């Protein structure tokens with residue numbers, strides 16, 4: 001297993017790994033944008049279910065090794081389908097992120113949204 005972490009891994013690594021995984025299994029025909037976005041939502045639901053009706057603090061989750069591992073696994077499933085979706089439409093995730101952050105900074109200016117105030121003035 002490679003010694004990758006968030007600090008030394010690019011998005012292209014994920015895109016290539018997932019593309020290879022899908023190709024090796026002949027799953028490309030099933031990886032339509034509709035199927036992938038639905039799978040993404042299913043995995044987000046599995047992640048959400050782990051916290052349903054619980055009011056864990058972040059420290060509680062980090063201390064519970066079993067729960068922490070389950071959350072980590074579901075987070076990876078969400079990421080895998082998100083990247084698969086971007087692969088199916090040739091979306092450059094980095095460009096999308098940068099463009100959307102510009103829009104978000106404009107939409108949620110620090111003048112209007114600060115001190116925990118989330119309501120537009």
Ligand SMILES: [Mg+2]
Nearest residue numbers: 043046074077
């Ligand atoms: Mg899952």
